[in-house]
Amino acid sequence: ARPPGSSGSLGQMWSQAQMTAEASASLDARMADHLLRSQWRHEHDDAAYRILGDLKAILREQDHKGEVKIFGSCATSFRSAKSDLDVTYTGDVENGRVMSTLATVMQSLKDRGYQNVTKVFTSQTRLVKFTDPSTNMEVDFCLHNDLGIRNSKMLECYCRCDYRVQMLGRLVKxxxxxxxxxxxxxxxxxxxxxxxxxxxxLQSLQPEVIPNLQQMASAEDPCQIQGRDGWCETKFLEQVDELPRSENKSSVADLLYGFFRFYSEEFDWSQHAVCIREGRPGAIVDKFGLSTKTYYEQWYIEDPFDLKHNLAGKCSQQ
Incomplete structure (x- = not known):
């Protein structure tokens, strides 16, 4: 696999089976520069807060008193200049009013000058998509995605564990x-x-780059949130700033190379699952021992909270 970037020399360096320290340092510098040029900027923060304010005002006009919150990439250090903005309303909306509430939101967004306002209504999804004309930021708005907020918070805690987490994540994206x-x-x-x-x-490496925050959570501090098919346990260690630094000293370039090698050569998609809930150094998680029925050709990436949700359920090697 080849990392992002159009430089032929970068691709040639990347193709080496064993990178020299000099090549690794050079790749690190180039990738850091690439990430700097594509990073989330202050103007994106300004646009996000303005959009949140508009959505909050629209919902207040309908007498909805709950909160409007950002989740997804933009709520974590994995965000970039081209990240979509995911927003959810956390207050109560009666089931009979969901469709009418979203329809009113759509019309109000159009009245305020937002563009490409559309709806996506399926058996699993109820959301409104639109574009902010001043920044071309694409926005997805939904109701009651408390689990998404919690997922995003855990991802951000992992980013805070080690600076290489957000760098590797952004490069893979x-x-x-x-x-x-x-x-x-x-x-x-x-x-x-x-x-x-x-x-x-990063959990599977020996030594690991990041610990398993779910396994480190206190058993006396449950945090249950309503998911798609019932209540989900979402506890994880949130106080990560005092954790000891990883003993793994791999560069970002080495980790990116290792990421592609791990999933293309070492990880057996017909047998194994991506499962950060059980991740640890050298761990192998049997996908047939998890909550959702699967088969050999199907990939398995477990949602760490909604254990019945396989995020790769529609994916295979083909």
């Missing part, structure tokens, strides 16, 4: 976007699934 293999449709993995792959890989 850039690679997936460049080759058009990241999507919530068409049999591709979504961005969240790729980030779980990054975390599981």
């Amino acid at each position: 850039l690679w997936a976007k460049r080759f058009d293999i990241v999507s919530s449709t068409d049999g591709c993995l979504n961005s969240y699934a790729y980030m779980l792959m990054v975390l599981y890989y």
